[in-house]
Amino acid sequence: MEKIAMLGGGSWATALTKILSENGARVSWWLRSKDDVQHLRTTRHNPRYLSSVAFDLTRVFPSTDIAEVVKDADWVVLAVPAAFVKEALDKLERDALKGKRVISAIKGMLPSRNELVTDYVVERFRLKDECLGVVAGPCHAEEVALEKQSYLTIGSPDVALAEQFCQLLRNRYVRAHAAADLDGIEYCAVMKNIIALTCGIAHGLGYGDNFQAVLVSNAVQEIRRFLHALSPEPRDLSASAYLGDLLVTSYSQFSRNRTFGSMVGRGYSVKSAQLEMNMIAEGYYAVKSIYELNKQLKVSMPITSAAYHVLYEKIAPAVELEILKEKLR
Ligand SMILES: NC(=O)c1ccc[n+]([C@@H]2O[C@H](COP(=O)([O-])OP(=O)(O)OC[C@H]3O[C@@H](n4cnc5c(N)ncnc54)[C@H](O)[C@@H]3O)[C@@H](O)[C@H]2O)c1
Numbered sequence: 001m002e003k004i005a006m007l008g009g010g011s012w013a014t015a016l017t018k019i020l021s022e023n024g025a026r027v028s029w030w031l032r033s034k035d036d037v038q039h040l041r042t043t044r045h046n047p048r049y050l051s052s053v054a055f056d057l058t059r060v061f062p063s064t065d066i067a068e069v070v071k072d073a074d075w076v077v078l079a080v081p082a083a084f085v086k087e088a089l090d091k092l093e094r095d096a097l098k099g100k101r102v103i104s105a106i107k108g109m110l111p112s113r114n115e116l117v118t119d120y121v122v123e124r125f126r127l128k129d130e131c132l133g134v135v136a137g138p139c140h141a142e143e144v145a146l147e148k149q150s151y152l153t154i155g156s157p158d159v160a161l162a163e164q165f166c167q168l169l170r171n172r173y174v175r176a177h178a179a180a181d182l183d184g185i186e187y188c189a190v191m192k193n194i195i196a197l198t199c200g201i202a203h204g205l206g207y208g209d210n211f212q213a214v215l216v217s218n219a220v221q222e223i224r225r226f227l228h229a230l231s232p233e234p235r236d237l238s239a240s241a242y243l244g245d246l247l248v249t250s251y252s253q254f255s256r257n258r259t260f261g262s263m264v265g266r267g268y269s270v271k272s273a274q275l276e277m278n279m280i281a282e283g284y285y286a287v288k289s290i291y292e293l294n295k296q297l298k299v300s301m302p303i304t305s306a307a308y309h310v311l312y313e314k315i316a317p318a319v320e321l322e323i324l325k326e327k328l329r
C-alpha cells in the first residue's frame with residue numbers, strides 16, 4: 001500500500017484524496033482546521049468542499065499535525081493554494097521531505113517570491129528536481145466528485161516517477177499520462193488562471209462568446225511567447241495539459257478564476273469578490289507574479305497587462321477591456 005501525505009483542505013485536496021484512497025492508497029491528510037478534521041473523523045465528509053464525498057477512514061487519516069502527516073509518507077502531494085504554501089511548508093523541518101517524492105497539484109506561484117512552487121520546494125528542502133512532479137490537465141474537483149471522465153497529466157523531469165504517480169491515479173473515470181516538461185506545464189497552469197480571470201471580467205462586462213473565443217485564441221499566443229522566452233523547449237501547446245486546461249478554466253461553470261473575474265467585471269471590488277467566494281482564485285496572485293517576471297523578459301502580454309491594471313492599479317474593467325479589444329486579432 002503506497003503511503004501518501006495530502007496537504008490542503010480545499011476542493012482539489014479533497015478530490016485527489018478520493019481518487020488515491022479509492023485506488024487503495026493510504027492517505028494521511030493535513031487540513032488546517034481542527035473542526036474540519038474532527039468533522040471528517042466523525043462523519044467521513046469534508047464539511048466545506050465536495051461534501052458529498054464519503055471517505056473510507058481505514059485508508060484516510062485526517063490530521064492538523066503536518067509533520068506527523070508527512071513523516072512516513074512515500075509521496076507528498078501539495079494542494080494548498082500557492083499563496084499559503086510557504087506558510088504551510090515552513091512548519092516542516094528542512095529534512096522532512098528527504099527521500100520522498102513530492103507532487104505539486106498547485107496551479108500558482110509563491111506571490112512573495114514570484115517563484116514556481118516546485119522551485120521553492122527544491123530549494124527549501126534541498127531536493128533534486130528528479131524527485132518532483134506536478135499534476136496538470138483540465139480537471140475540476142467538482143467533476144471528480146461526480147466521477148465524470150477526466151484526464152490528468154503528471155509532469156516530471158523523471159518520467160518514470162511521473163508514470164508511477166499516474167498508476168496511483170488511474171481508475172474508471174481518470175486517465176493519466178506522464179510528460180517531461182515540468183516547467184512548461186507548471187507555468188502554463190499558472191497563466192491559464194490569468195486568462196480565465198480575464199474571460200470572467202469580459203463576461204461580467206457583457207462581452208459574449210464571439211469575443212471570448214478571440215480572447216482565448218490570443219491567450220494561446222501570449223502563453224506561447226512567454227513560455228518560449230522562459231524555457232524555449234519544443235512543446236505541443238495543443239496538448240490537454242496546456243490547451244485543455246486553458247479551455248476548461250475559461251469556459252466552465254466550476255471555474256474559480258472565471259467566477260472571480262466575472263464578479264470584478266460586474267463591479268465587485270477585489271476584496272468583496274474574494275470575500276464572497278469560499279474558494280481561492282489563484283489568478284489574482286498569478287497576474288502580479290507573471291507581470292513582474294515579464295518586466296525582465298519584455299514579452300508582449302496584453303491580456304496579462306490588462307488583468308494587472310484592473311486588479312492592481314484599479315483601472316476600471318470597462319476602460320481596460322476597451323484598450324485590450326484594440327490589441328486582439
Ligand atoms: N479545485 C480544482 O478543481 C483544482 C484543480 C486543479 C488544481 N487546483 C489547484 O489546487 C490548489 C488548491 O486549490 P483548491 O481549489 O483546492 O482550493 P479551494 O478554492 O477549493 O479552497 C481554498 C483552500 O484555501 C485554504 N485557505 C484559505 N485561506 C487560507 C489561509 N490563510 N492559509 C492557508 N490556507 C488557506 C482553505 O482552507 C481551502 O483549503 C490551487 O493551486 C488550485 O489552482 C484546483
Ligand SMILES: O=P(O)(O)OC[C@H](O)CO
Binds near residue numbers: 193249255
Ligand atoms: O478553473 P479554476 O479557476 O477553478 O481552476 C481549477 C483547475 O485549475 C482546472 O484544471
